[in-house]
Amino acid sequence: MLLFVNHNFIRTVIFVVSLFVMHTPIVYGDELDYQNRGDRWEGIKPQPVSGQDIELLSASVDHSENWKPLPSNCKLKFYLQSAVDIDIEVQELRPKHFYKMDRVIPKTTWQRGFNDFQWLTHDVIAPLNLKMTTLGIVARLAARSDTEHVAPVIFYHATPPTAINGYLFAFKVGGNAKLKYAIYQGKHQTPFIKDNLGRQYVGEPFVVYWDSRKAQAGAYELIVDGYFLNNFKPIHQVVHFYHQPLIKE
Amino acid sequence: MDNSKAIRSKKSIGTWLRIVPAKTGHLFTSLVKNVFKIGVQSIAILILVVITIAPLVYWLTMPIPTKIQADLMVDHVSFRLGATTDFRQAIKFHSATFREFEQVQFTPLNQGEALNTVHITGKNERLLPTLSLTTLMPDTTHFGVLHKLTTAKGAKIALSIKPGEGAYQALGIAIENDPNSLTTPLAILQHRGAFQVKTRHCQIDGIEYPTTFEVGDLSRRNPAIAITGQTDTLRIMLSVPANQDFDIVPSGLSITDLDLFWDEMVKGQRVVTTAVKQGEISYLTYSNVEPVSFGASKVSFGKADTFKIEKITYDANSKSLKIRLNGLAKNSIRTYLPDFPDNDREYRLTRADTIAKASKFSQVMFDILLWIIPIIIGVVGIVAITRIKLSDDDLTRLAKKLNKQN
Numbered sequence: 263m264l265l266f267v268n269h270n271f272i273r274t275v276i277f278v279v280s281l282f283v284m285h286t287p288i289v290y291g292d293e294l295d296y297q298n299r300g301d302r303w304e305g306i307k308p309q310p311v312s313g314q315d316i317e318l319l320s321a322s323v324d325h326s327e328n329w330k331p332l333p334s335n336c337k338l339k340f341y342l343q344s345a346v347d348i349d350i351e352v353q354e355l356r357p358k359h360f361y362k363m364d365r366v367i368p369k370t371t372w373q374r375g376f377n378d379f380q381w382l383t384h385d386v387i388a389p390l391n392l393k394m395t396t397l398g399i400v401a402r403l404a405a406r407s408d409t410e411h412v413a414p415v416i417f418y419h420a421t422p423p424t425a426i427n428g429y430l431f432a433f434k435v436g437g438n439a440k441l442k443y444a445i446y447q448g449k450h451q452t453p454f455i456k457d458n459l460g461r462q463y464v465g466e467p468f469v470v471y472w473d474s475r476k477a478q479a480g481a482y483e484l485i486v487d488g489y490f491l492n493n494f495k496p497i498h499q500v501v502h503f504y505h506q507p508l509i510k511e
Numbered sequence: 512m513d514n515s516k517a518i519r520s521k522k523s524i525g526t527w528l529r530i531v532p533a534k535t536g537h538l539f540t541s542l543v544k545n546v547f548k549i550g551v552q553s554i555a556i557l558i559l560v561v562i563t564i565a566p567l568v569y570w571l572t573m574p575i576p577t578k579i580q581a582d583l584m585v586d587h588v589s590f591r592l593g594a595t596t597d598f599r600q601a602i603k604f605h606s607a608t609f610r611e612f613e614q615v616q617f618t619p620l621n622q623g624e625a626l627n628t629v630h631i632t633g634k635n636e637r638l639l640p641t642l643s644l645t646t647l648m649p650d651t652t653h654f655g656v657l658h659k660l661t662t663a664k665g666a667k668i669a670l671s672i673k674p675g676e677g678a679y680q681a682l683g684i685a686i687e688n689d690p691n692s693l694t695t696p697l698a699i700l701q702h703r704g705a706f707q708v709k710t711r712h713c714q715i716d717g718i719e720y721p722t723t724f725e726v727g728d729l730s731r732r733n734p735a736i737a738i739t740g741q742t743d744t745l746r747i748m749l750s751v752p753a754n755q756d757f758d759i760v761p762s763g764l765s766i767t768d769l770d771l772f773w774d775e776m777v778k779g780q781r782v783v784t785t786a787v788k789q790g791e792i793s794y795l796t797y798s799n800v801e802p803v804s805f806g807a808s809k810v811s812f813g814k815a816d817t818f819k820i821e822k823i824t825y826d827a828n829s830k831s832l833k834i835r836l837n838g839l840a841k842n843s844i845r846t847y848l849p850d851f852p853d854n855d856r857e858y859r860l861t862r863a864d865t866i867a868k869a870s871k872f873s874q875v876m877f878d879i880l881l882w883i884i885p886i887i888i889g890v891v892g893i894v895a896i897t898r899i900k901l902s903d904d905d906l907t908r909l910a911k912k913l914n915k916q917n
Contacts (some may be wrong), residue, residue: 317778326635355639357776358687364779395637405776432638436677436777460709461645462683463748464673465775466610469639471712491676 294386296362302384303365315436316486316499319355319467321412324428329394332345333419336387336394337380340401340413341506345374348413349402350450355432355467359390361397376510398432398467416509426507431484436455436461439497441488443470448481459486479506540645544877556892560885567884572867574843574859580821581836581844583790583810584829587773589669589685593765595694598660600758603653604749605679606645611744613695615642616737620732628733631708631715636741638712644736647705647725651750654706658735666696670759672825675750679751680830682759684747686740696740698747702729714820718893753830759823769815769836785809788831790822792844792858795837799863803858805846811841 263478296305338350352363363386368379388395394417402413414429416422437443439462455472462468470484484501544651581886603746633640646654662668671683687698729736738745753759774783787810793802812818820839826833840859847855866877 315778323635351779353779357774357781360774360776360781362776362779432639435868438674438681460711461676463608467639467747468641468747469637469712471638492674502776 281413294389298365299381299385301367301369302363302381304361304363304381306360306362306386306390307378310446313470316439316497317407317412317434317436318400318412318499318501319353319430319434320407320430320432321414321468321501321503322338322399322430323414323416323423324415324430324471325418325423327418327420329419332383332384332388334393335380335419336383337378337418337422338399338401339376339378339416339418339422339509340404341376341504341509342372342374342413343504345372346403348372348377349401350379350415351402352397352399355391355398361390361392362385377495387477404485407496408498409502411502414503414505422509424509426505426509427473427475429472429503429505431472431476431501432467433462433470433486433499434462435490435497437464437493438491439488440491441486443484443486445472446483446485447477455481457490461491474507477505477507479508480504520527549685549866552893552896554683555896556889558643559892560888562884563888571863572861574857574861575865576653576839576841578795579836579838579840579844579860580793580795581790581834582793582811583771583836584788584826584831585771585834585835586617586673586788586831587669587771587793588772588823588832589773590666590764590766590815590820591667591768592662593767595664596662596761596764598662598760599658602657602682602749602751602757602797604655604657604682604751605651605653605730605860606643606750607655607657607700608641608643608748609698609738610748611636611641611642611741612640612642612746613739615739617726617735618733618884619726620728620730627716629715631710631713634710634712634714641710642713644700644702645707645709647707651704654704655700655736657698657747657749659697660686661694661697663688663692663694663696664766665692667768669773670832672830674830675753680753680825682749682751682825684749686745686853688740688743688828690743695742696745698738699732700736700738702736711897714790719744740784751825754827756827757825759832760820761823763823764820766818766820767814767816769812769818771810771812787846790846794860797860798839800828800860800864805856808846811843811845812836812840813844817841845901889908 277299294306296303312470326381341400342348342349348366350364350366354361366379370379390463397417398419401408401413401415401417414426416426424448441462443459446452452476454477460471461466470486472484482503482505484503486497486499486501488497489495490497550811558845566707611683612631618626618628619626631642644655650655665686667683669683669687671685673681675681688694688696705725705727707725709725711722713722716802738747771787772783772785774781776782785807788807789805790808790810791804794800815836815838817840818836822833823835824833825831844858845855846858863877865872
């Protein structure tokens with residue numbers, strides 16, 4: 263009797279433990295979580311950090327495409343003056359799902375000239391039903407700082423443009439601020455263009471648009487400056503980028 | 512004679528030396544056996560009492576659906592509407608900014624004559640177009656009133672209050688429509704006095720227009736400014752007087768979800784901020800139960816479809832939003848400090864709480880019964896064991912008798 267009870271008891275324990283072990287990945291593992299997808303890290307990323315600052319959310323080329331129905335692939339194209347390491351980051355301009363894609367591993371190292379990268383939408387983008395027009399993309403040539411060096415990105419799925427006519431730079435401030443911006447060409451002291459951004463509110467993204475149809479190829483510098491309204495702390499964000507007006511494959 | 516006496520005394524000593532340890536051992540063994548028997552029987556009775564009482568204790572200590580009223584002071588709240596709602600709380604503002612809108616329209620006057628209605632739309636949603644309205648009379652504390660806000664059932668509304676400029680606070684209203692909804696958000700404003708329109712990345716009646724222009728007055732036939740949201744969203748930021756209380760939502764607002772924290776993305780990382788600064792939970796049906804207060808905490812209401820928002824008010828004193836919720840807490844209501852998520856507290860009452868707090872008589876009766884029931888079960892256990900033993904003894908004696916006879 264004792265042997266029979268022990269045997270049954272042991273079997274029951276093993277069964278319950280097995281259920282728990284099998285069940286744990288289903289309950290606690292999530293396919294949409296931020297994780298390594300082979301050639302990139304992508305998913306929903308929850309980690310707490312905060313600060314009063316200005317942040318570059320997107321440096322992209324003005325190019326519109328219809329994203330409905332959602333294509334199977336998203337594509338990026340950007341120009342590099344030399345072969346360097348690039349850190350690509352994709353996130354929502356106004357976070358709703360906290361989608362993030364970064365730590366991209368290209369099939370070949372990034373080259374001088376135009377580079378491409380594409381990734382599947384079915385892993386994360388499709389299940390989240392993301393609005394593609396609200397995604398911000400930054401390709402950084404160096405770590406985040408007050409002076410950013412970026413390669414503006416063409417975000418598309420079907421056909422890239424043949425020429426670049428404008429750029430969108432999206433920012434966000436960590437506190438209510440009064441801002442203005444100017445774009446300088448090369449080492450010129452006189453801005454190519456300047457304007458007032460007025461009052462920008464904490465957490466609300468805003469876009470600086472530059473119509474580059476009349477601009478020559480070359481290095482440019484976007485400066486966004488101003489001050490926080492609560493403590494008059496100065497804001498000064500510089501974004502260096504290279505304008506390559508003609509796109510070659 | 513002496514020899515036989517010595518021999519007899521030697522024998523008696525020897526016998527005594529043999530018998531005493533044996534008798535002591537026998538006594539000791541008997542004592543141990545009896546203690547063991549008593550111990551086993553006591554444990555058996557204890558197990559019997561525990562098995563009998565445990566379901567009752569479990570039933571008494573399980574949290575039950577409880578009617579509560581929660582008063583919370585927050586910086587941010589979001590909820591999902593249980594029904595299509597028109598907000599008509601007449602919120603005064605000094606300036607207003609609109610984002611994620613489909614169209615803004617109004618009919619300006621020029622020298623008493625109504626001009627054509629102006630339609631302002633965003634050029635391209637990728638440019639994040641904005642439109643701001645500001646009074647041209649700087650001393651005016653408010654020049655506009657958010658007269659009406661129409662939202663659909665299932666829409667998620669997020670309200671936030673943040674410090675603004677000077678004597679104003681920034682009230683944020685974000686509407687996120689249910690994807691299946693056919694009703695787009697609509698805001699109607701009324702104004703007094705001349706105002707300035709400032710646009711970014713917008714176009715007016717399909718043509719380029721100065722990004723900033725002034726409006727003296729609006730047509731008397733159509734004095735309102737109408738802002739139509741995009742199919743799925745509309746965002747409004749109102750600069751409101753910091754020193755005036757005002758209601759924001761209608762009373763008895765039915766909701767299905769409630770969030771008392773907000774997340775944002777900062778430098779690629781998600782920031783989760785607790786919105787509750789302080790709160791109090793009162794038990795409407797049990798006036799004898801003291802309300803429970805808590806400080807800045809994470810608060811979870813679970814599924815909120817059994818709750819109604821009685822009011823959301825801007826409180827000038829605390830520069831916060833005050834929320835009053837009423838409803839039946841079917842799911843767990845918990846508060847915990849952000850850094851100690853495992854140290855939480857449940858706020859629903861248990862049956863034991865409700866019985867104890869019902870009246871003095873029931874409280875005393877309940878306490879007495881809690882003692883008597885286990886004692887009775889224990890006594891029943893002892894009697895049962897004794898009867899079984901007696902029956903065993905009877906059987907043993909009967910068996911012996913039968914053996915003798917045989």
